[in-house]
Amino acid sequence: MFASGGRFHFLGWKDGVMSVKAVGLFSGGLDSQLAARVLQLQGVEVELLHCITDPERFEGARVEEGASRLGAPLRALDVSEEFFEVVRSPRFGYGSGMNPCLDCRILMLRKAKALMEEAGARFVFTGEVLGQRPMSQHRGALRLVERESGLDGLLLRPLSAKLLPPTTPELEGWVDREGLYDFSGRSRKPQMALAKELGISEYPSPAGGCWLTDRTFSARLRDLFGHGGCFTREQAVLLRVGRHFRLSEGVKTIVGRNRDENALLLEHREGRWVVQVMDYPGPVVLVEGEPSEEDLLRAASVAVRYSDGRDREDVRVRWERDGEEGGAEGVCPADEEELSRWRL
Template identity: 40%
Template sequence: MTTALALYSGGLDSTLACRVIMEQNIRVLAVKFISPFFGADLLQYPEQYRQMVRRKYGIEVILRDLTEPYLQMLAAPAHGYGKNFNPCVDCKIMLMGEARRMLAEVGAEFLISGEVLGQRPMSQRRDTLRVIERDSGCADLLLRPLCARNLPPTKPEREGLVDREKLYDFKGRSRTPQMQLAARFGIDDYESPGGGCVLTDPNLAERIRGHYAETAAEGRPVRAEDILLLLSGRIFKLPGGSILALGRTEAGNQRVLSRRIHGDWLLQLRDHPGPQAVLRPPAGSLPNGETERQINAEKAAAAPLAADLQRAVALVLRYAGKAVRQQGRAVVELCRDREEPVMALETAPARDEEFIPWRR
């Protein structure tokens, strides 16, 4: 049986592209690429995700993590950025190039994607589609089932692997044709359009752009774990160089806590419910010769991050409940790696005029 490898975002268009090709008695294996900016949480439960896609759409999907090469590409994409910090053309080139290299691995003859001519202003113009095909090495191997009849026939069509007459000629930004096709397939539960990449969000994109600029100025590499923390809640870059992520809700608290790595500080109110926070010190902030597990309260107070710890505590209190703020002072417990507190600090909530410059 002929096999096609699909680039799968999880949205309606890529789902429909898979189903259109499957309808021609072609086996479709879908690959969902992961980076800190799209799909990162799926790596925490990959099998559940695969089962969900199989159950809802009948599609077999695998996950492939491209975090490190993606972070490198984002620093200087050859085709530039979109409206925000989104490298849409270079992103497509990277993902399609990786999919092309996977063809032999999965035993597939050609690639498919859910792109629609003219739907996206940056990456789905006719000329841009050709650039993506050329630079990814996918020319003639990449079939776009939803708009194929607006484009020249590809190798799988010419060789009779795919019946071109059963493909579609969707074009432009209207979603009506896709919704009608979804109804024909009995698909009524799908993600809303708009893309799942956080780099198209103006606020988050500016936060990531600023982090890239700061790390470049300091001569440090961009780390995936720092990017994930920056995308997890209220973010503050404290004067001592630490990053503070503060949960907004109970679910937000859990998201922030899930981004902890070895060496981070956990901050939580001792006697009240409220926001939880993760403080990530800058590199080299521990006393010489000490490991994270050896640090204690006395050494923490002597370390360069002491002032940032005090600021972080004040910020936790600033975003605590009304009762805490009216009380004027409260105690925040701090943990380092081990769950039991290694120290507790009592202070007043931070003043707005003080921390506004730290917000990211």
């Protein structure tokens, strides 16, 4: 153990040389792999942290493979509870969709800071590239998340470091600034060239952004918030499946698009009406809220529209919720004008 200015740092020894340890936020993608490898080549011992924001979609194997290619220990941490809270009320607002990127980065960096302290590491690094993402990777944003996460001076972005003010690891000589990079912007060509140079040949293609940047998902989430709904794990699942229609102020319906979605909707039927066409194949339609008879008839017309009975006049529809039931006969399909008015 080594004391400096009243603070203690744990230093390791590697091949007879004192090594510095750092914790890196790790997505498994190319940029975070490169950042880690660049530091490893400078003799820094890296430990990786992957923050799981959505356990339903956690690609554990992909992240583990990336870490094992680097030969670095990996911790996967479920931060979903705090992440959902951040999505509900971000301090720094949303991006183009409902993505609270600044708050999300601060959350992850705080976790990295905690691991840094626990693991006896000296700084945190990320694979961020200046200007790559509009909300979270411009100069002001990089500075803001550094400050808000409590990592002042201790947050190194090896891929863009030469374009940013020197950090403590550079000033203290724990890493050589000359061996860092000056990448900026959205092009991935410099990263791909560096990957080739460093012998990194396996990396996933760039992700299209998280689900909160998706336009359709964001519109549905805005609608949920706009109608007093709470963003829960269950809602995160339901907002991603099926076709969504708001039938009236307090009532929304979700229509399964295939067998898997129908099965998933049925798993979430508790407390919701299930509307289904009888006699003809058709989707599972879930109704949320406290629907009036008129709302249920609207949901029935949507169910008929997406069933094989859409051109028939004798269509019967049944609805049921937790033992209560009802239905209607001769239900007409919703027309295009109605659907586009209700669609989310």
